[in-house]
Amino acid sequence: MENKLIEKVVEGLKHLYSADVDEKQVQIQKTRKEFDGDLTVVVFPFLRASKKGPEQTAEDLGGFIQENVDEVEAFNVVKGFLNFSISKKYWLDVFSNISDQIDYGFQADSGKTIMVEYCSPNTNKPLHLGHLRNNFLGYSVANILKANGHNVVKTQIINDRGIHICKSMIAWQKFGEGETPESSGLKGDHLVGKYYVEFDKAYKVEIARLIEEGMEKAVAEKEAPIFKEAQSMLLKWEEGDAEIRVLWAKMNQWVYDGFDVSFKTMGVDFDELYYESDTYLLGKDVVAQGLAKKEFYQKEDGSVWADLSHTKLDDKILLRSDGTSVYMTQDIGTAIERYKKHTGLSGLIYTVGNEQNHHFKVLFTILEKLGYSWAEGCYHLSYGMIELPEGKMKSREGTVVDADDLMEMIVADAKAMTQERGHLDRMSEKEREELYSLIGLGGLKYFLLKVDPKKGMVFNPAESIDLNGNTGPFIQYAHARIQSLLAKAESLGFSKQYENVEINSKEQELIKLMNDYPSVIKEAGKLYSPAIIANYIYELVKEFNNFYQTVDILREEDVQKLAFRLCLSEMVAKVIKSSMLLLGVDVPNKM
RNA sequence: GGCUCCGUAGUUCAACUGGAUAGAAUGGCAGAUUUCGGCUCUGCUGGUUGGGGGUUCGAAUCCCUCCGGGGUCACCA
Structure with a gap:
């Protein structure tokens, strides 16, 4: 629909003002809730072409589009913003189209392979809170890239020596x-x-x-x-x-x-x-070759350096004067090794904390300097430090939060909370234990992933399993409720077949949101950001709750409408489940 | 000191990458529903987007400059 509008806007400008405007000049965005309409065109960029004021230009263009695009029922103009209302029929068609897709939102096979490195622990101590963010992030990004049609190799380098x-x-x-x-x-x-x-x-x-x-x-x-x-x-x-x-x-x-x-x-x-014990000598010969080709230089004491004066970076040591290697050396070697092993690898993503921003900038610069064209496919998925509400936690100060302890604690909290208000009567002991960990860990993961990875964040354990607010359990709960609704509908013998229904505005909002799912997946893949997925799910769930509150489902007397609403709810549940799985969080049917 | 990232309601986060009156959640206050699940929903409250300047139709977003905070610049790993 958006593409069609862009096309028609260009056509309209040509028709109205005989002006040639590039498609890239046309900005389409979703209409904000305060205004009427579904899609909005920003007309400011066209003023030079129209030689008229923003309102007039928008009116002209709106008229043309309404004439020429069947789905556009109406338009209105606010300042330089042209809002279009798309017909209900169109949205209903959208829904029936997306509701019978199996892996709705997922992209077709891209034929590309991308390697994602995450975790990368030291073998001298257990994992801590920072590792949790690292692991959840890397794992989720891998899922998101898969959903974008890429083949993904998940890897870690273990610092074992x-x-x-x-x-x-x-x-x-x-x-x-x-x-x-x-x-x-x-x-x-x-x-x-x-x-x-x-x-x-x-x-x-x-x-x-x-x-x-x-x-x-x-x-x-x-x-x-x-x-x-x-x-x-x-x-x-x-x-x-x-x-x-x-x-x-x-x-x-x-x-x-x-x-x-x-x-x-x-x-x-x-x-x-x-394993670092296998890779720590890699890169030495590359450095030697680079030295021979004068890409690197040697100081009097014998140490070898990369000259980075063409950038703002300082020169970087690659071999010590005694000939031994440094971290950078093996990182160079390991990257080359990986591209050798996976020929045609089109991306290598390093999930590493932002204290290493500089290191990776230098690494990628050196790889480019060495003439490896694939270096531009390397990406440092950098993330900020986690703080606890009480204050900062740093690994050297002994106040480290142990990953195992934290997970155990949060599952215990989830257990207490669920027992207090859960519907556990018909569950076996095993199912209950699974549910507690689903809620506890789901809350933890969601909480850590909903924030833009690049930013530092404050982790509040209690808040992460709160049933209210932008939390994992809030979303899990919505899913469980839809499942319970569907089960009830089935036991009452309601049909999910419908022919033609008039949809209301709440339903239309839900369809619009679900219609965005594929582009959300693309965006998240482009930016390597699970947070985009998380925020989307939250929007969807809020919208559903709103619908659920204001519209009758099982009590609706019109069987067509009832059937449609069941299908709509079912699809919302499917999208919730699918998108939560991208975050690595599963959703229960009962809780 | 050089380089670099960051600073948004009391708090935790958003803002479609330059678009409309900066939005949610949480907290507090006031209500509605109390039925398909104990829930959920609505309203009110709360902001000089760290300060100042600039760029333009339009800036939280881009540029400059101060202020404040983190990171990094190891012949450590």
Whole structure:
């Protein structure tokens, strides 16, 4: 419809003023609620062509369009805005068209493959609140890209080596007394995290002692015996020392087992895993080649740098003077590796916090400099930090919010809330437990995803499972109610067959909103933003609640209308479910 | 210090990427329905869009400049 209007506007301008206006000049938008009409054309850009005032131009154009477009029943002009009312018949046709599409809103196969990286944990401690946003975001964006017709490869790179890993290992050796997840009953990642904290404690004690003995703080930090032990362990690891490698493999496995449980609770998964222990040497040869081709330069001390003076970025070190690589080096290597493995990959999305904005800007610049044309398909899906209502939470200050604890807590809250007001009578114990986690985690996910990813946000646990407001449970509730309505209709033997009905304005609003669904999916895919989906669902649900409140459904006497309203409600439920699934949130039929 | 992102009702977020009188939710207040699900709905309250300047038919959005906040610029990972 919008395309048709654009076409006719261009035609109309030509006819009326013999002016040629490019289609791109024509802005069509949905008419705001305060005004009459469905679609609005902004006429300001045409004033130069018409040589008339905005009102007059709009009147002229409106007349032409009404004449020439059957579906346009009426128009009105407010300032420079031309509002068109589209016929009810048209909207009814739209509805019958969309209601029998199976994957309504989803785009056809694009033939493109896009890789989405998210999570990317360290194996020395459990996941925290920030990881939740990361995982939900990455997983949802992957879903959204799939809905846009792309083939998606979900991946993560696991930071399984390095000095921080050695720290947990040292502490476990020293203080662990052979403790295992089995013997302690602790989840593997929590157990390893515990020793990471142990290391830090011991380290601080040693530093304090050295300072007391008259050492400078900076020196003490490097001279502390336990720190030196960790360093020498790292060297041994790199040499492939058998004993260290066995310990390393054992402790990492504990962590992986723990993570698997967390991933399952979160409802996320991956298609392909990368381990830093396999990739950390990648990129060195690329840097060497770049140096030979004079794309990089070497300083006197032997370190290798990328010259980024053509941008506003500072030069970046790629190899240390001792020839070892830095993070950037392996990121370069890994990106190249991925494009080799997936030939024709048309996008690589990194879901990483915004503190790394600079890092990725540099990475992409260097890849471009090296002449990889695919670098423009790389995208840093950057997201802001989460704060709690009480104040900031930062991972270094020890006030980290553990992901597992948080999820457990929120499910417990959901349980309490649901038991208080839920309709659980006919549910088995298993169904109930599933429902609690559906509500708790659904609320959590929705809350974290409804905000524009780029922005920082405040997470309020209590609010996230509130049944009122822009929350997951509010939407789940609406869905459950529609299902219950449909079930009741069926038990009463109402038909869902209708021929011709006159639709009212509430129904028309709902159809218009559902008609937007495909373009919302496109928009969300273009901007990598689940928030766009979330806000759309909320709009739809509010509109439905409004309809539900003001229009009788089961009490309607006209069987045609009743049947139509059932179909309409059913379709709303379908769109709710489909769009919530894009966020990774399932919706119950009863709650 | 250089670069960069951000600042919107008391609070949490929107604003179709330059469009109409900046909208929701929550909170508070006042009502309606109390039936297909305990819910839901309506109204009121609340804003110098951090301040100032500019660009134009039109600015929360673009430019400049201050103020305030975050991030980053490691031979750390």
